[in-house]
Amino acid sequence: MATTYRTCPASGLQFEAHAEKLMKWNAVVAVLWLLVGGIGALGVIMTRWPAFKLLPADQFYTILTAHGVDMLLLWILHFEMAVLYFASSTLLRCRLATPKMGWLGFWLMVIGGIMTNVAIFQGESSVMFTSYVPMQAAPHFYLGLILVAVGSLIGCGIFMGTLVVAKKDKTYTGSIPMVTFGALTATIIAVFTILSGAGILIPTFLWSVGLIKEIDAQLYRMVWWALGHSSQQINVAAHVSIWYLIPAIVIGAKPLSEKVSRGAFLLYILFLQLASAHHLLSDPGMSAEWKVLNTSYFMYFAVMASMIHGFTVPGAVEAAMRRKGFNNGLFEWLRKAPWGNPAFAGMFISLVSFGFLGGISGVVLGTEQINMLMHNTYYVPGHFHTTVVTGTTLAFMAVTYLLVPTLFRRKMIWPKLCQIQPYLFGIAMSITGLVMMGAGTLGVSRRHWDMAFSGAPFQYEWPGAAYLMMGMTGFFGVITIIGGALWIVLVVGSLLFGEKLDGGVVSDKPTPIPAATPAASASHHGSDHVAVPGTVVLAMALLVAFVLYYYVNWKYLSEVWLLS
Amino acid sequence: MSSILPPSNRLWWKESIDKTEWTWIGIAFVWGMIMFVMMIYWHIYGKQNLSNEAYKTTPEMFAAKAEKFIAENTIRKETDQEIPVVKVPAGGDGYLIARLWNWYPILELEKGKEYKIHLSSMDYNHGFSLQPVNINIQVIPGYEHVVKMTPTSTGTFAIVCNEFCGIGHHTMLGRIYVK
Numbered sequence: 202m203a204t205t206y207r208t209c210p211a212s213g214l215q216f217e218a219h220a221e222k223l224m225k226w227n228a229v230v231a232v233l234w235l236l237v238g239g240i241g242a243l244g245v246i247m248t249r250w251p252a253f254k255l256l257p258a259d260q261f262y263t264i265l266t267a268h269g270v271d272m273l274l275l276w277i278l279h280f281e282m283a284v285l286y287f288a289s290s291t292l293l294r295c296r297l298a299t300p301k302m303g304w305l306g307f308w309l310m311v312i313g314g315i316m317t318n319v320a321i322f323q324g325e326s327s328v329m330f331t332s333y334v335p336m337q338a339a340p341h342f343y344l345g346l347i348l349v350a351v352g353s354l355i356g357c358g359i360f361m362g363t364l365v366v367a368k369k370d371k372t373y374t375g376s377i378p379m380v381t382f383g384a385l386t387a388t389i390i391a392v393f394t395i396l397s398g399a400g401i402l403i404p405t406f407l408w409s410v411g412l413i414k415e416i417d418a419q420l421y422r423m424v425w426w427a428l429g430h431s432s433q434q435i436n437v438a439a440h441v442s443i444w445y446l447i448p449a450i451v452i453g454a455k456p457l458s459e460k461v462s463r464g465a466f467l468l469y470i471l472f473l474q475l476a477s478a479h480h481l482l483s484d485p486g487m488s489a490e491w492k493v494l495n496t497s498y499f500m501y502f503a504v505m506a507s508m509i510h511g512f513t514v515p516g517a518v519e520a521a522m523r524r525k526g527f528n529n530g531l532f533e534w535l536r537k538a539p540w541g542n543p544a545f546a547g548m549f550i551s552l553v554s555f556g557f558l559g560g561i562s563g564v565v566l567g568t569e570q571i572n573m574l575m576h577n578t579y580y581v582p583g584h585f586h587t588t589v590v591t592g593t594t595l596a597f598m599a600v601t602y603l604l605v606p607t608l609f610r611r612k613m614i615w616p617k618l619c620q621i622q623p624y625l626f627g628i629a630m631s632i633t634g635l636v637m638m639g640a641g642t643l644g645v646s647r648r649h650w651d652m653a654f655s656g657a658p659f660q661y662e663w664p665g666a667a668y669l670m671m672g673m674t675g676f677f678g679v680i681t682i683i684g685g686a687l688w689i690v691l692v693v694g695s696l697l698f699g700e701k702l703d704g705g706v707v708s709d710k711p712t713p714i715p716a717a718t719p720a721a722s723a724s725h726h727g728s729d730h731v732a733v734p735g736t737v738v739l740a741m742a743l744l745v746a747f748v749l750y751y752y753v754n755w756k757y758l759s760e761v762w763l764l765s
Numbered sequence: 766m767s768s769i770l771p772p773s774n775r776l777w778w779k780e781s782i783d784k785t786e787w788t789w790i791g792i793a794f795v796w797g798m799i800m801f802v803m804m805i806y807w808h809i810y811g812k813q814n815l816s817n818e819a820y821k822t823t824p825e826m827f828a829a830k831a832e833k834f835i836a837e838n839t840i841r842k843e844t845d846q847e848i849p850v851v852k853v854p855a856g857g858d859g860y861l862i863a864r865l866w867n868w869y870p871i872l873e874l875e876k877g878k879e880y881k882i883h884l885s886s887m888d889y890n891h892g893f894s895l896q897p898v899n900i901n902i903q904v905i906p907g908y909e910h911v912v913k914m915t916p917t918s919t920g921t922f923a924i925v926c927n928e929f930c931g932i933g934h935h936t937m938l939g940r941i942y943v944k
Contacts, residue, residue, distance in 0.1 A: 258932055292769055329929050333890045335906060375775040379768040418890060418905045445768035455767045459777035461786050484903045485819035485910035493804045501797030508793035569804045570813055576901040577892045577927040644899040646927035650935045657938035658844050661896060661923035714770060733785065740789055761898050763812045763915035
């Protein structure tokens with residue numbers, strides 16, 4: 202297929218016409234799902250806020266199901282398709298492999314997403330995102346999800362195919378860039394995830410139409426979570442890639458060590474998939490040995506990988522800022538970082554919140570015995586709102602501030618509000634996550650309409666602190682939603698009314714990435730090494746918080762009834 | 766050069782790793798091993814480990830065993846729904862049915878005695894959430910989970926269902942007495 206290549210005058214990025222169009226449409230659909238999911242979030246949070254209790258039970262569970270599916274799958278997967286096409290075709294400056302298949306995948310995802318949402322809003326499929334059997338949804342609930350999975354699998358195939366095209370057309374020399382390598386990691390995890398999803402959703406669909414008699418409830422949970430949790434690991438690999446991408450563009454950061462960062466991504470590929478176990482630690486059907494080995498990602502090698510990224514990402518920022526001359530003391534580089542740039546601010550808040558809140562809480566929650574203190578409590582959504590939302594969603598929001606001018610060729614409207622948005626959203630979501638975890642620590646259930654248990658044969662009164670935490674969850678949750686809505690207004694407003702920017706030179710042929718000169722690589726090698734003492738201090742703070750919080754929870758565990 | 770360009774040094778895997786990074790990698794590795802060993806340590810020396818004893822069952826089989834247990838050990842009935850209060854023999858077996866939307870029956874235990882509590886569901890997934898102690902266990906249909914527990918405090922405890930099980934989920938509240 203004939204195609205053209207446009208070089209963005211501001212960023213120097215080169216967009217191939219087919220890839221550009223696919224990226225735009227996937228991003229736009231992603232934002233629309235974020236809008237639907239965000240409206241759902243408002244319904245959920247205003248119902249769980251004890252002072253309001255907005256929706257009746259049936260509507261609450263319907264909205265909660267939609268919120269989960271639209272946010273965790275549809276918003277994120279559509280955005281990830283755009284990221285994959287960007288990391289392959291744009292960064293490697295080559296044509297996209299099989300763009301027609303890209304459109305097939307796109308439409309499968311769109312149709313599937315709508316189909317599942319129709320099933321949910323018809324009211325007969327309020328089975329939650331997890332749809333544990335034997336609770337049954339309408340057949341088109343499952344069928345829609347299968348179409349989404351097939352669509353994303355096609356996207357993964359195109360990403361891999363594009364890597365082959367770039368290699369064959371020699372548009373770069375040496376190895377693929379770090380960000381592309383991270384995207385490749387995400388893709389490999391995605392293929393595993395989607396195949397697991399097919400392995401459980403197809404039989405469940407057949408069961409919902411009556412062709413299969415029974416699906417074992419424990420087996421379902423195990424295989425489903427190979428989809429459910431691993432799909433969040435795709436997000437981790439994708440947003441870590443964006444953590445490398447944004448400082449590279451904004452302040453010219455480069456990895457401290459290609460070997461270390463790529464090694465950490467490799468550990469993700471090898472071990473992240475075992476996380477299915479995190480959801481089965483308090484289940485009857487698995488042995489303790491199985492739980493311990495799997496929940497720790499085979500002895501915490503994937504946690505180690507995240508801790509490495511947690512060091513090398515801020516380390517790359519520190520090194521770049523020090524190279525620019527911000528060399529005073531431990532933290533001048535941090536104080537003078539471009540905090541007014543929403544892409545950078547969003548990326549850094551994402552990094553800190555994911556590390557300190559999402560990461561630490563995830564490891565604690567995933568400790569075999571400690572899990573019993575938190576399983577199915579409000580702690581669990583508290584944890585994943587500080588990984589998937591402040592981690593992934595905030596990183597995606599941040600990178601959009603760069604994509605609107607380069608990809609969509611529009612200037613962002615209302616720059617002051619753009620500057621505020623990542624702080625408003627990121628900080629409010631972090632606090633919301635924290636108080637959710639607080640309520641969960643006190644035992645409050647997740648996915649629960651009424652913490653006053655109206656209509657139950659007995660009474661149980663939660664501690665006053667639990668009500669306080671749930672009230673705070675509501676308050677900060679609403680602020681988070683305002684922050685998210687602001688982002689949608691800014692992005693959609695910029696796409697519609699933003700000042701049009703020059704698209705740059707269009708050519709029939711790609712301009713390959715110039716090979717690094719031997720002199721440049723010699724100068725890079727060793728001679729411009731910069732020490733990163735500030736990052737060491739930050740990393741140590743993370744470690745101390747991690748160790749303390751980890752052992753506090755063992756202490757809590759030692760105080761409950763004896764179990765064996 | 767940059768994260769969005771191919772590594773400037775084509776032989777990037779031959780570059781040496783800085784001492785600071787090695788140190789952090791070492792710390793992360795050691796911390797991971799400590800956390801891994803902690804779980805094993807707790808299995809040997811800790812007093813809160815979830816039982817591994819579980820059997821495949823069916824709702825009918827489990828209900829039959831539970832009904833027999835209830836018939837033999839009921840000491841009184843409570844609430845206008847006449848829910849039996851069943852005293853579990855010390856060191857013996859107690860049965861708890863999870864179903865839409867109640868925990869059945871009410872169990873009565875004694876502090877400091879060990880019990881084997883059998884958990885199973887008659888229909889959907891349910892969540893055994895003992896409050897305010899805060900112990901949370903998944904209850905799955907088709908599986909009989911035998912959990913050994915020793916109460917360390919006395920009083921009236923609630924069993925909240927914390928796995929979504931349909932429209933009446935929030936009314937699914939059970940009770941355990943510890944004397």
